[in-house]
Amino acid sequence: MSETNSENNIKSDNNFKSGSNLEKVLKAGHFAFTGECGPPKGANVAHLVEKFQHLKGNVDAVNMTDNQTAVVRMSSLAASHLMIDHGLEPNFQMVCRDRNRLAITSDILGAYALGIRNMLCLSGDHQSFGNHPEAKNVHDIDSMQLINLVTTMRDKEEFLNGEKIDVAPKLFVGAACNPFADPFEYRVYRLANKIAAGADFIQTQCIYNMDKFRTFMKQVVDMGLHEKCYILAGVTPMKSARMASFMGKNVPGMDVPESLINRLKGAEKGKQAEEGIKFALEQIEEFKEMKGVAGVHLMAIEWEHMVPEIAERAKVLPRPVV
Amino acid sequence: MIVADRKSLEEILSMVKDYKNILILGCKGCVTVCNVGGVKEVEILASALRIARQKEENEITIETKVIERQCDNEYVAQIKDSVGSYEAVVSMACGVGPQFLSEAYKEQKFYPAVNTTFFGGAVSHGIWEERCAGCGTCIIHDFDGLCPVARCAKSLLHGPCGGSSKGKCEITKETICIWDSIVSKKMEQGRLNDLLKVRPVKDWRTARDGGPRRSIREELTK
Numbered sequence: 021m022s023e024t025n026s027e028n029n030i031k032s033d034n035n036f037k038s039g040s041n042l043e044k045v046l047k048a049g050h051f052a053f054t055g056e057c058g059p060p061k062g063a064n065v066a067h068l069v070e071k072f073q074h075l076k077g078n079v080d081a082v083n084m085t086d087n088q089t090a091v092v093r094m095s096s097l098a099a100s101h102l103m104i105d106h107g108l109e110p111n112f113q114m115v116c117r118d119r120n121r122l123a124i125t126s127d128i129l130g131a132y133a134l135g136i137r138n139m140l141c142l143s144g145d146h147q148s149f150g151n152h153p154e155a156k157n158v159h160d161i162d163s164m165q166l167i168n169l170v171t172t173m174r175d176k177e178e179f180l181n182g183e184k185i186d187v188a189p190k191l192f193v194g195a196a197c198n199p200f201a202d203p204f205e206y207r208v209y210r211l212a213n214k215i216a217a218g219a220d221f222i223q224t225q226c227i228y229n230m231d232k233f234r235t236f237m238k239q240v241v242d243m244g245l246h247e248k249c250y251i252l253a254g255v256t257p258m259k260s261a262r263m264a265s266f267m268g269k270n271v272p273g274m275d276v277p278e279s280l281i282n283r284l285k286g287a288e289k290g291k292q293a294e295e296g297i298k299f300a301l302e303q304i305e306e307f308k309e310m311k312g313v314a315g316v317h318l319m320a321i322e323w324e325h326m327v328p329e330i331a332e333r334a335k336v337l338p339r340p341v342v
Numbered sequence: 343m344i345v346a347d348r349k350s351l352e353e354i355l356s357m358v359k360d361y362k363n364i365l366i367l368g369c370k371g372c373v374t375v376c377n378v379g380g381v382k383e384v385e386i387l388a389s390a391l392r393i394a395r396q397k398e399e400n401e402i403t404i405e406t407k408v409i410e411r412q413c414d415n416e417y418v419a420q421i422k423d424s425v426g427s428y429e430a431v432v433s434m435a436c437g438v439g440p441q442f443l444s445e446a447y448k449e450q451k452f453y454p455a456v457n458t459t460f461f462g463g464a465v466s467h468g469i470w471e472e473r474c475a476g477c478g479t480c481i482i483h484d485f486d487g488l489c490p491v492a493r494c495a496k497s498l499l500h501g502p503c504g505g506s507s508k509g510k511c512e513i514t515k516e517t518i519c520i521w522d523s524i525v526s527k528k529m530e531q532g533r534l535n536d537l538l539k540v541r542p543v544k545d546w547r548t549a550r551d552g553g554p555r556r557s558i559r560e561e562l563t564k
Contacts, residue, residue, distance in 0.1 A: 121543065146505070162497075162498045165500070197504075201506045202507055203506075206534075209534060
C-alpha cells in the first residue's frame with residue numbers, strides 16, 4: 021500500500037470523488053449540517069423510518085452508526101440502504117472492530133452497489149463497553165489504514181493486494197477526530213495523519229469545552245489542514261445536567277466543563293433540556309464563523325425528533341440543493 | 343516469560359472428581375517464576391485437594407513431582423516409569439505442558455491446573471503484565487521498544503484512539519494507554535515525524551492467524 025495517495029487522487033468524470041450530496045454541499049462552499057441515526061436493536065424498520073422523518077430535509081447527510089458503543093444493532097449497511105429508499109443520504113459508518121480486511125472490502129463494494137456514497141472510517145468502541153463484552157475483536161487493520169484502503173479502492177481502483185477492481189466504489193470518505201482525548205498536543209498531528217491517509221472530511225467528537233476546541237482549531241488552521249479536508253464540528257445537545265455530569269465522568273475522551281454542568285443545573289425546573297439546546301445553538305453560531313470549520317455534525321442521540329426544531333433555530337434551513 | 347493463573351479449586355476438583363489416585367506435576371520453568379506451578383504451588387494444590395476430598399468423605403491419593411520443563415521431551419521422559427501408575431495427571435505448567443505430556447503418554451489423561459494468560463513479566467511484587475502478543479513480526483523498534491499490538495486494546499498501529507485519557511486506556515483505569523506512552527516519548531525526544539505516516543497493513547500470517555506455527559532451525563535439525 022502506498023504511504024499516502026492524497027496527491028494522486030483520480031477524480032471521477034464529474035470532478036467529484038463520489039458525487040454525494042454531502043460532497044457537493046461542501047465543495048459548493050455551503051456550511052454543511054449532518055445528522056446521526058442509530059439503527060434499531062432489532063429488525064424494527066418502522067422505528068427506523070420514523071427516525072428518518074425527523075431528519076429528512078433538515079440535514080445534508082445522516083451518519084448511520086455501526087454497532088455504536090459495541091451494542092449490537094441492525095447492520096449499518098442495511099440501515100443505510102433503507103435510508104436511501106426513504107430519500108435520505110446516509111453516511112455509512114464502518115468500524116474495524118468487527119470485520120477483517122475481507123469483510124471490510126466486500127462491505128465497501130456492497131455499500132457502493134446499494135447506492136451509498138459517503139463512508140466514515142472508525143476504529144470502533146472496545147467491545148468491553150457493549151452488550152457482548154465476551155466477543156473476540158478483530159482489528160485486522162485500524163481506522164487510519166481503513167481510510168487508506170477505501171481511498172485506494174476509489175482512486176487507484178485497486179484492492180489492498182493490488183488486484184484491479186471491476187467497477188471501483190467511489191465514496192466520499194470521512195474520519196473521526198477527538199480533540200479532547202490525550203495527549204492533547206498530539207491530536208492535531210493525528211488529524212494530519214488521517215488527512216494524509218486520504219480523509220476527505222472529518223467529524224469531531226462532541227464538543228463542550230469550547231476554549232479547548234478554539235485552541236485546537238487554531239492549530240489546525242496554522243497547519244493548513246482545513247484547506248486539505250472539510251472539518252465538521254460535533255454537537256450533541258445535553259438533555260440535562262445529569263447527562264452532562266454522567267458524560268463528563270464516564271465517557272472516556274469526553275470533556276464536559278463544570279461551567280456547562282452548572283449552567284444546566286441553574287436552569288429553571290423542567291428547562292434543563294432547553295438550556296442544553298440553547299448552548300448547542302450558541303455553539304453552532306460560533307462554528308459558522310470559526311475559521312477552518314466547514315459545518316456541524318449534530319448527534320442528537322435518541323433525540324432525533326428535536327432535529328427539525330434545532331435546525332430551524334440554528335438557522336441552517338432550508339438545506340442547500342446542489 | 344509465559345504467565346499463568348491457577349484455576350479455581352472448584353474447577354480442578356470437578357476435573358478430578360472421578361479419580362482417587364492422581365499425580366500433580368509442576369514445572370520449574372516460567373510457572374515457577376510467576377509463582378503458579380512450582381514446588382510450593384504444587385504442594386499447596388495437593389493439600390487443598392486432599393482436604394476438600396476429605397470433607398466430601400471421598401479421599402484421594404495425590405503424589406507430587408516437579409520437573410525441569412514440561413515443554414521439553416527430555417524432561418517429560420523423566421516420568422515415563424511412573425506415569426502409568428496414576429488414574430490421571432494434573433499439570434501445573436502452562437498450556438504447553440499438558441500437551442507435551444499428552445503427546446508423549448497416549449494412554450494417560452492430563453488436566454491443566456492453570457489458565458495460561460500471556461507473555462509478560464512482573465512489574466512489581468505479585469503483579470504481572472502483558473508485553474508481547476507473539477505476532478511473529480516484531481515492529482517495536484518503530485515505537486521505541488513499546489508494543490501497540492500487545493498493549494493497545496485495539497492493537498492500533500496509529501494511535502492513540504479517542505478513548506485515551508490522562509495516560510490511561512478507556513477499557514479500565516488500571517490499563518495504561520501504550521499509545522500515550524509512545525507518543526509522549528516521541529514528542530519529548532523531538533521525533534514525532536516517525537509516527538506521521540500511514541503504515542502498511544500488518545501481515546498476520548506470522549501470527550496465530552496463519553495457523554499453528556513452527557520454527558525450524560536447520561543447523562540444529564541435522
